[in-house]
Amino acid sequence: MQSKIPHVVSVAGSDSGGGAGIQADLKACAARRVYCSTVITAVTAQNTCGVQAVNLVPPDFVARQLHSVLSDMHVHVVKTGMLPSLPILKLLTHTLAKFPIQALVVDPVMLSTSGDVLADPSVLPGFKHQLLPITDIVTPNLKEASALLGGLPLHSVSDMRTAAKLIHDLGPRNVLVKGGHLLDSLYSIDVFFDGQQFYELSSPRVNTRNTHGTGCTLASCIAAELAKGSSMLSAVKTAKHFIETALDYSRDLAIGNGAQGPFDHFLALKNNNQSSCRQNRFNPNDLLLYAVTDTAMNRKWGRSIAEAVKAAVEGGATIVQLREKDAETQDFLEAAKVCLEICRSYGVPLLINDRIDVALACDADGVHVGQSDMPARLARTLLGPEKIIGVSCKTAEQAQQAWIDGADYIGCGGVYPTNTKANNRTIGLDGLKEVCQTSKLPVVAIGGIDLSNAREVMEIGVPNLKGVAAVSALFDRGCILTETRSLLALVGQH
Numbered sequence: 001m002q003s004k005i006p007h008v009v010s011v012a013g014s015d016s017g018g019g020a021g022i023q024a025d026l027k028a029c030a031a032r033r034v035y036c037s038t039v040i041t042a043v044t045a046q047n048t049c050g051v052q053a054v055n056l057v058p059p060d061f062v063a064r065q066l067h068s069v070l071s072d073m074h075v076h077v078v079k080t081g082m083l084p085s086l087p088i089l090k091l092l093t094h095t096l097a098k099f100p101i102q103a104l105v106v107d108p109v110m111l112s113t114s115g116d117v118l119a120d121p122s123v124l125p126g127f128k129h130q131l132l133p134i135t136d137i138v139t140p141n142l143k144e145a146s147a148l149l150g151g152l153p154l155h156s157v158s159d160m161r162t163a164a165k166l167i168h169d170l171g172p173r174n175v176l177v178k179g180g181h182l183l184d185s186l187y188s189i190d191v192f193f194d195g196q197q198f199y200e201l202s203s204p205r206v207n208t209r210n211t212h213g214t215g216c217t218l219a220s221c222i223a224a225e226l227a228k229g230s231s232m233l234s235a236v237k238t239a240k241h242f243i244e245t246a247l248d249y250s251r252d253l254a255i256g257n258g259a260q261g262p263f264d265h266f267l268a269l270k271n272n273n274q275s276s277c278r279q280n281r282f283n284p285n286d287l288l289l290y291a292v293t294d295t296a297m298n299r300k301w302g303r304s305i306a307e308a309v310k311a312a313v314e315g316g317a318t319i320v321q322l323r324e325k326d327a328e329t330q331d332f333l334e335a336a337k338v339c340l341e342i343c344r345s346y347g348v349p350l351l352i353n354d355r356i357d358v359a360l361a362c363d364a365d366g367v368h369v370g371q372s373d374m375p376a377r378l379a380r381t382l383l384g385p386e387k388i389i390g391v392s393c394k395t396a397e398q399a400q401q402a403w404i405d406g407a408d409y410i411g412c413g414g415v416y417p418t419n420t421k422a423n424n425r426t427i428g429l430d431g432l433k434e435v436c437q438t439s440k441l442p443v444v445a446i447g448g449i450d451l452s453n454a455r456e457v458m459e460i461g462v463p464n465l466k467g468v469a470a471v472s473a474l475f476d477r478g479c480i481l482t483e484t485r486s487l488l489a490l491v492g493q494h
């Protein structure tokens with residue numbers, strides 16, 4: 001049976017620094033949601049300073065890897081990177097003749113950006129006479145394009161057009177001459193030629209040292225998009241856009257001490273080492289004093305959301321939820337960003353009520369959803385495994401479902417009558433206790449809890465009741481800070 005999963009095999013060298021070669025290809029395909037298998041042609045000792053050593057994999061062992069992959073798996077696209085010797089290049093062309101594929105993407109890697117040689121000069125005729133005639137797209141950088149054309153000097157976009165046309169004459173169906181090394185400070189321009197038309201693909205030049213592996217990544221992205229069924233032009237455009245986005249995101253990453261650093265294919269590393277990022281996932285003890293904001297109360301007391309949140313965390317709130325039922329999206333988002341900064345500086349998680357979109361957009365620590373909001377399971381899919389998800393539950397059944405759906409905690413109530421929520425059934429201390437006893441998740445009690453009753457709530461004697469949530473008791477008061485301190489002192493004794 002033919003596999004429907006888009007599948008690229010990368011035939012390339014390993015970069016010990018993890019930025020280019022096989023490592024870039026795996027990350028690029030994974031980021032583009034395509035499966036990637038690997039045939040390793042060489043192992044390089046390489047870092048951000050350059051290539052220190054290269055060890056070729058014996059040609060017959062490259063052949064063994066190729067055969068293992070192609071004879072078993074349904075590969076859609078083959079992408080080549082470092083083909084360090086003519087025998088390796090030759091056996092690749094011979095093997096490809098035996099296994100039909102959808103497309104062949106050739107990145108004719110010859111020199112690393114640091115100027116180190118990655119392929120023996122004898123591969124040049126191999127590229128010209130054997131590989132390019134069966135290639136769907138070849139992606140030389142300026143130096144490689146020049147080498148393929150016997151040293152033709154290339155200094156401008158117009159030269160790149162000429163080169164693209166001349167390389168096309170060597171047999172590949174499409175040519176992309178990459179201009180990453182062109183001396184233009186504003187734009188990074190690549191020239192695409194499909195045999196009939198030229199396209200200048202231009203993107204703002206990102207001012208960064210972190211461009212190591214852009215060429216490998218670009219070719220792998222093209223391969224990935226082709227494997228999904230894209231046309232050549234749209235595959236190239238998507239790939240170019242991906243590079244631009246990843247470079248821009250990674251412009252300030254600091255990996256290695258050399259001149260050229262790698263970038264982050266998953267747009268996820270930037271904040272990892274900053275104290276502004278929460279280090280740990282959810283800690284149930286954070287539920288101890290759970291502050292929930294309220295638009296109407298802030299309006300009544302003439303406070304901004306940020307002012308209210310700041311006072312609550314200063315007073316000792318251990319987690320904050322923004323519950324802004326009638327705020328405009330843009331206002332909510334802006335307020336959420338400010339609150340997030342405040343909460344991060346105190347090490348307090350910030351959750352967003354209902355609005356998964358707002359939580360995603362500001363990278364909040366999680367969401368709290370009600371029974372008629374976005375289902376927790378879907379919220380988990382959208383937010384990923386790291387974010388905190390809480391669900392409002394009144395019954396044991398709902399608590400059980402929240403657990404199945406991958407929630408982190410439940411909010412249980414209303415324990416006492418409240419006027420912050422219309423038509424809300426009160427479940428009382430007995431209802432709370434019953435849900436807690438059956439819930440596998442930690443519980444925070446909510447609904448009408450204040451200084452007068454918080455103690456009896458905490459005293460119901462179930463270990464997974466981790467704290468109380470308060471709205472009016474904190475925010476419908478003259479001094480949020482004082483009220484928060486007092487409530488914390490009460491619940492903190494447990």
Ligand SMILES: Nc1ncnc2c1ncn2[C@@H]1O[C@H](COP(=O)(O)OP(=O)(O)OP(=O)(O)O)[C@@H](O)[C@H]1O
Nearest residue numbers: 113141178179180181188205206211213214215216
């Ligand atoms: N600073 C930059 N800003 C935006 N795009 C860039 C930048 N540098 C390179 N690119 C883009 O990255 C892609 C790869 O181009 P480049 O000419 O650098 O390839 P390469 O030399 O093969 O890369 P590698 O260093 O991986 O071997 C091209 O689409 C190019 O336009």
Ligand SMILES: Cc1ncc(CO)c(N)n1
Nearest residue numbers: 013014015020021082112
């Ligand atoms: C292994 C390997 N392949 C390709 C390149 C080109 O960037 C590199 N530097 N290293």
Ligand SMILES: [Mg+2]
Nearest residue numbers: 109141215216
């Ligand atoms: Mg390259």
